[in-house]
Amino acid sequence: MLALLVFTCLFSTTAAAFNGYVEVTNNTGYDIHYLYVSPAHASDWEEDVLDQDILPNGHTVRVSVRKAKGSVYDIRAEDEDGDTYTLWDVDIARRDVTFTLDDID
Known part of the structure; x- marks a missing residue:
């Protein structure tokens, strides 16, 4: 019985x-x-996913998330002038993101 319980817990965590x-x-x-792209309500922002690249106006980038605890994220962009654009509590399993000037902080 204990083995079944342990197996069930391991499987449910993976799933x-x-x-x-x-x-x-x-x-x-x-x-x-x-x-x-950081888990919602994280205390700090994760690493810059663009690394040394730039996302030009009018372009799209795909950001992969692996082995996460959930699909709700806070997403922040910073432009060439240092202006930031932040979207909170985005369920990335349900929608993608488009930043516009309306999203400026």
């Missing part, structure tokens, strides 16, 4: 992991130099 992606489109009119 609960979220693997997916979000497509982020830049329609701000400016190049995005930094892009952060």
Whole structure:
């Protein structure tokens, strides 16, 4: 009985992991130099997913998420002038993101 319980717990933990992606489109009119995709309500932003790349205006990037605890994320972009655009509590399993000037912080 104990072995069955342990197996069930392990399986349910594995099954609960979220693997997916979000497509982020830049329609701000400016190049995005930094892009952060962090679990909702995390205390810090994750690493810049663009690394050394730039997301030009009018372009889209796909950001993969693996073995996450859930699919709800906070997403922040920073443009060439240092302006930030933040979307909170985005369920990336249900929708992609398009940043516009309306999203400026």
